[in-house]
Amino acid sequence: MNQPGRILRIAAKGEGQTADGRYVTLAAPGDVLEADGTLTHGPDHAAAACRHFPACGGCQLQHLSDRALADHVRGRVEGAARGQGLDPGEVAPPHLSPPASRRRAKLHAQVIGKRVLLGFREQGSHKIVDIKECPVLAPELAALIPPFRRLLETRADRSLSADIALTLADQGPTVDLSGITMQGLAQTEAMLDFAQAHAVARLTLDQGDGPETVWEPDPVTVTLSGVPVGLPPGAFLQATSDGEAALISAAREWLAGAPTIADLFSGLGTFAFALAGPGTKVLAVEAARDAHLACQAAARINGRPVHALHRDLFRGPLQIEELNRFAAVLLDPPRAGARDQVALLAGSAVPRIVYISCNPASWAKDAATLVEGGYRLAGLVPVGQFRWSTHVELASLFVKG
Structure with a gap:
């Protein structure tokens, strides 16, 4: 018989669910919610791989072991079927x-005072977590975060709020920007210097009329089952x-x-x-x-x-x-x-x-x-x-x- 406070499964939004129907944040299957509200960790409660967890909304389940994570993935699919x-x-x-295998991601940037925040949003919030690392992203994409933050710090625009879509193509990372304007030769040259210095395969800028390519030394492709296919900006x-x-x-x-x-x-x-x-x-x-x-x-x-x-x-x-x-x-x-x-x-x-x-x-x-x-x-x-x-x-x- 299950203890009332034992975590049996992970719910759809990432909370642990107890045997008696309560939901507990950051709980793993096998954990026990004690009478005083504390959580005793079980064998499938893992140490987080990232310093930004759980604030960063990019991940909800870094506290699970691989076994528990696999069980959750399978359980979501089985549960959906049985629900119908x-x-x-x-x-x-x-x-x-x-880890380190994600080849596409969308980051957000915002200027707060003198700081440039660059990262993912907190779960259920517009607040941006300023990330210093990301164990999910492919290394080629993660490597762009510090230099791109430095690039934004050189801009005088204190009302900056931008989206940065990163994708790893055959030729290297592509960067699709929206919410950023390039005003004057200096800003344009700084953006192009960034792309060249960091081996960006393509840089596009959406200033309100759709993405415009500002840097693409060679046509960008993604290889699908041995076939190089052109990769349009924003394509799935x-x-x-x-x-x-x-x-x-x-x-x-x-x-x-x-x-x-x-x-x-x-x-x-x-x-x-x-x-x-x-x-x-x-x-x-x-x-x-x-x-x-x-x-x-x-x-x-x-x-x-x-x-x-x-x-x-x-x-x-x-x-x-x-x-x-x-x-x-x-x-x-x-x-x-x-x-x-x-x-x-x-x-x-x-x-x-x-x-x-x-x-x-x-x-x-x-x-x-x-x-x-x-x-x-x-x-x-x-x-x-x-x-x-x-x-x-x-x-x-x-x-x-």
């Missing part, structure tokens, strides 16, 4: 991305290369032998290029024009059997007669899911569907629709790309009949 009345079946071991990219590989591995295994595949919400072609090859043609459907054109150009240049289609699947989902032309469908929608497209898939005759999701809750609702339409949940792989975060992703397989 679905049997998750045999769930694969979770994949956890290692899986958070870690190893997490991407885990999702691709599941999709390849489940869709092996399918002669025709529709890749819906295809983005740059992360899954399309992984699945296309001898004996397999892929239709890559994407609404974002820049990503669609990048995928189309890469397929043409590299001779891959990927046909890119520009189409908004929220306004114009593929109809049942279109879906039935394919031996398999893969979809990787935004966090809200793909209710209308999934409803049409549920009524189709597509033999196999692979659903990639970054939100177990919306995935579970869509999964229930597929099951109601005659599909069976036949495979489930939890993926924790956002290490020490409550953010969980997954790959799933649905089979007709």
